[in-house]
Each structure stands twice: as C-alpha cells, then as structure tokens.
Amino acid sequence: METQVKTKWNIDTAHSEISFKVKHMMISTVTGHFEDFNATVETESENFVDADFSFTAKTGSINTKNKDRDAHLKSDDFFNAEKFPEMTFKSKSYDGSTLTGDLTIRDVTKEIELNVDFNGIAVDPYGQTKAGFEATGSINRKNFNLTWSAVTEAGSIVVSDTVKLIIDLQFIKA
Template sequence: MATTNWKVDASHSEIGFKVKHMMISTVKGAFEDFTASVETENDDFKNAQFSFSAKVDSINTKNKDRDTHLKSDDFFNVAEYPELTFKSTSFDGNTIVGDLTIKDVTKEIKLDTDFNGVAVDPYDQTKAGFEITGKLNRKDFGLTWSAVTEAGNIVVSDTITLVVDVQFIKQ
C-alpha cells in the first residue's frame, strides 16, 4: 500500500505546554522552532507514524528570565541537548503512543488525540488537523530543578501538560 506523507503547517500549529507555578497559577509556553510530520497509509490515519522535534532554544513563556532559566543546566541544558524529539510507535485513532526524548532520556508517553478531519483549503491543499494532549512528569526526563517558597509552596509542579495543536499538509 502506498504511503502518504504529511508535513506540518507551522503557521497553523503550536507545540505548547502548561505547568503549575507555586500550585496557584498556570504558566504556558511553546516551542517556536519545530518540525513535525506524519506518514499514513489511509484516510483515517490509524497506525500513522507521527514525529516531531523542537529546538529547545526556541522556548517561549513570554518571560525572558524564565526562558533563560529553562535553557540552563537547571532544566533543558540547551548547550548540550539542543533538541527534543518524539516518534510514535502506535496510533489507534484516539491515542498516540511514542517515545519522547528530552536531554538524554527517552520514555514512552501516551497522548490523547482528537483527529479533527481532513479538508481542502482555498489553495487546493489537503490538510489534516489534530488536537493532542498529555501529561508527563518532568523529573522522569532529568528536569529536576526544584524550589520551595518560604510558605512551603512548590515553585514548579512536576506535572507538565503538553498541548499540541497541529495542522498537516498532504505532500
């Protein structure tokens, strides 16, 4: 069976995350420099192969000091590990399972997936849209920096929520 390749439409996509700060508010961020692709053999995308990579140096939480800290040895160590990657191992139409690599640690994660369908845009390009979410423990990937306020609040939660909204263009 023929394989169809899809590449990310970066202008209509975002690889983002959310994390609790001091357990009272949520900080959002995104990777602005990323690539993503899908290989599929059918229109429902079942068993499709998803992959993405993001340049860690492109992290943006709308706070330069925080972004600099996230790029440091305390978190991502961008000088030594400039990229994070994901490659799926299965997709049943609702859940993408795959290997996420951050720093030098690779772990299997499961991501809830809403396949929003396929449409043809005004420029005759066939596009497919997905909303993908999942949770991971940052410490599982060596992102272990932690601090506690004087009042005893944890500064950064261990749980990170991934929020990936992607649109792909059929090649």
C-alpha cells in the first residue's frame, strides 16, 4: 500500500488576520484582532479535506484600537495574558466546508465548529504556491472563563456573551 506524503503549509502572516466582533451595549460592535499568531496545515490532498490545522495566538497581542480596553482584555477579567499567554486551536476534522476542532482559551478546551470557504490555490509572482481560506463561527465567551460582565443603568449588557470569529488565512506551501 502506497503511503501518502503530507504537504506542510505555513501561515503567511502578511496576508492573514485573526479577528473577532462582539456587541457592545447591544447597540454597536467592537472589532479586534490578534497581532501575534502562527498556524500550519498538513494535508495529503489538493482540496485539504481531512487536513490537520493548528493555530496559536498570543493573548497579549490583542488589539481593539483602544489601549484601556486592550489592557482590560489582557487582565484576569478576560484572557489573563500573563498566566495564559496563548490560545490554541487543533483540528479534529475538515470536510471541505466545516472545520471542527478543540479551541483552548485560558485553561478551558471546548470543541468548536467553523464554517470554511476554501478559496483555492494560486502561485504568486515570486513562484510561491499559496492557499487561501476564510473561516467564520461564533463562541460563547463565558464557556472559556471570559466571564466579566456589567450592566448599564438602563439594563443593557455591556459586553455580549457571543463572540463572532472572522479568520482569513493564507498559507505558503513549504
């Protein structure tokens, strides 16, 4: 029986972004992203079905374009970046449209599902082979011990429990 050789793909950070959106006071949306992250894919197929995806982000690299808010997110109310410097994702399965895997934030690991669009493979002007993906999903932040909450005088929740994930990834064939 012939053994398939796995192809490794490394993240192209210049053309990738790990971002999120969360409702603020239920009337507006705050967007943020992680500045320091890494990801790899290992696959045996051109369509990446059953590929192994792995990802890490430095929680201290969170950026919402507001220093005070970023400091709060790095505190123990949310990520506790000092004690838990990384969040990780390790895939369990990918069928071409749904990526299932374990997301670890703080000391909590939960299985999540992401909807994935595989945008194809192309060769850039420098001869590098690249593959592009867009992934979306949502998590309940409280499931990961990101439990800080407050309510305004009018009774509005300050930060929604639901966090939308928007992940744009471009990989370079190793």
